Amino acid sequence: MGAEQDERKADGGRPRRRWWRWLWRIPCALLVFSIVQVGVLRFVDPPFSSVMALRQLEAWGQGDWAYRIHYQWRDLDAMAASVPISLVAAEDQRFPLHNGFDLDAIEKALDHNAKGKRLRGGSTISQQVAKNLFLWQGRSWLRKGLEAWYTVLIEALWPKQRILEMYANVAEFGDGVYGVQAAAQRFWHKDAARLSAGESARLAAVLPSPRRYSATRPGPFVQRRADWIQRQARQLGGPGYVE
Structure with missing residues (x-):
């Protein structure tokens, strides 16, 4: 019985560990994205901000469909x-x-x-x-x-x-x-x-x-x-x- 309970606990912990791993990847991905974003724009002129x-x-949300950005x-x-x-x-x-x-x-x-x-x-x-x-x-x-x-x-x-x-x-x-x-x-x-x-x-x-x-x-x-x-x-x- 003890071995079965330990196995179930181990199985229950795996999804939690996977969830935490993915959670930490999100800020890391955003960090890398921001660095690449700024690095590219050193050389590339942005089409808009x-x-x-x-x-x-x-x-447009205010219903002004004729409004246009001049840039x-x-x-x-x-x-x-x-x-x-x-x-x-x-x-x-x-x-x-x-x-x-x-x-x-x-x-x-x-x-x-x-x-x-x-x-x-x-x-x-x-x-x-x-x-x-x-x-x-x-x-x-x-x-x-x-x-x-x-x-x-x-x-x-x-x-x-x-x-x-x-x-x-x-x-x-x-x-x-x-x-x-x-x-x-x-x-x-x-x-x-x-x-x-x-x-x-x-x-x-x-x-x-x-x-x-x-x-x-x-x-x-x-x-x-x-x-x-x-x-x-x-x-x-x-x-x-x-x-």
């Missing part, structure tokens, strides 16, 4: 030199210096928000690329954790120029308008290579809320911010700062 796809699905890739060296320095001046002035996370900026944002002022983010350009390219909008610990992981991968596998190039192409500059090239064509009917310093600054100025603010009809806030961005770009040393 996760935020673009979700925005399109959101519009066209443009290499960094085919953009006006004022574009990358404007983005860095506006969003992440320590971009060439940090490894994906700017602790000083995060601390300042926390202090600012604790005073009850308008919420300010402390995300770097690398973190924003991680969110826009691979994840979704919104606030949650899960998303922030995945954002941190993808940021580490991006900084480890991509040069800084590729990160900045990706940001310039997947950032939203108007409702459904993603990337500098699509914005230049839609707003000013020109190529991104022909953007002026003022136009580049206005594109960067709307990034806090591109569906609320307009680069072509700038109100007082956008114009003040664009002027500030141009001053900051000059103080950083101009386009050479990000080369």
